Amino acid sequence: EDKVVQSPLSLVVHEGDTVTLNCSYEVTNFRSLLWYKQEKKAPTFLFMLTSSGIEKKSGRLSSILDKKELFSILNITATQTGDSAIYLCAGRNNYGQNFVFGPGTRLSVLP
Amino acid sequence: NAGVTQTPKFQVLKTGQSMTLQCAQDMNHNSMYWYRQDPGMGLRLIYYSASEGTTDKGEVPNGYNVSRLNKREFSLRLESAAPSQTSVYFCASSAQTGGETQYFGPGTRLLVL
Numbered sequence: 001e002d003k004v005v006q007s008p009l010s011l012v013v014h015e016g017d018t019v020t021l022n023c024s025y026e027v028t029n030f031r032s033l034l035w036y037k038q039e040k041k042a043p044t045f046l047f048m049l050t051s052s053g054i055e056k057k058s059g060r061l062s063s064i065l066d067k068k069e070l071f072s073i074l075n076i077t078a079t080q081t082g083d084s085a086i087y088l089c090a091g092r093n094n095y096g097q098n099f100v101f102g103p104g105t106r107l108s109v110l111p
Numbered sequence: 112n113a114g115v116t117q118t119p120k121f122q123v124l125k126t127g128q129s130m131t132l133q134c135a136q137d138m139n140h141n142s143m144y145w146y147r148q149d150p151g152m153g154l155r156l157i158y159y160s161a162s163e164g165t166t167d168k169g170e171v172p173n174g175y176n177v178s179r180l181n182k183r184e185f186s187l188r189l190e191s192a193a194p195s196q197t198s199v200y201f202c203a204s205s206a207q208t209g210g211e212t213q214y215f216g217p218g219t220r221l222l223v224l
């Protein structure tokens with residue numbers, strides 16, 4: 001059974017700190033791993049990573065996947081209060097529609 | 112463009128009642144999905160529709176039915192609600208089967224007493 005695990009489940013930091021969120025996956029016939037940010041309502045897409053190992057960046061956020069160790073990290077530098085959210089990681093395989101989500105990491109950034 | 116819309120935003124049901132959650136997208140996407148989100152469990156796929164006229168079960172389909180009414184609309188029905196179905200329900204769509212980027216609706220918070 002495919003599985004995605006995230007750690008930590010909850011994290012509290014102060015503005016300006018750098019954080020690293022972890023996602024490990026066990027997905028049969030792995031295709032890609034996706035990161036989402038969920039604030040009050042709907043998750044919004046951040047990054048998609050594949051086994052190519054290419055790092056993705058967007059402003060202060062970056063993410064990379066280690067295909068050998070089967071994990072991905074999401075880094076956020078110089079955190080701001082607006083980064084407070086739940087960060088979801090999802091793996092999917094080549095077969096179909098099955099996006100398997102992890103439980104999420106709840107990040108709280110204090111002023 | 113409104114993206115993905117869901118109605119209602121919040122609903123309270125008594126055990127045994129039925130209801131339909133509505134979802135519509137205006138992005139001309141082929142694929143649509145229904146998820147439920149429970150604390151500490153992430154998002155779990157209930158049903159999906161790869162294209163108009165097709166539907167398939169996801170990870171947790173029991174107690175639910177779906178209808179892909181047309182390309183825009185994908186509804187989720189609870190025939191006989193149970194307290195275990197108390198959750199937040201999200202509808203999502205993607206451009207094609209296996210489309211990597213899913214766009215989510217704002218969610219429906221359902222409480223079953």
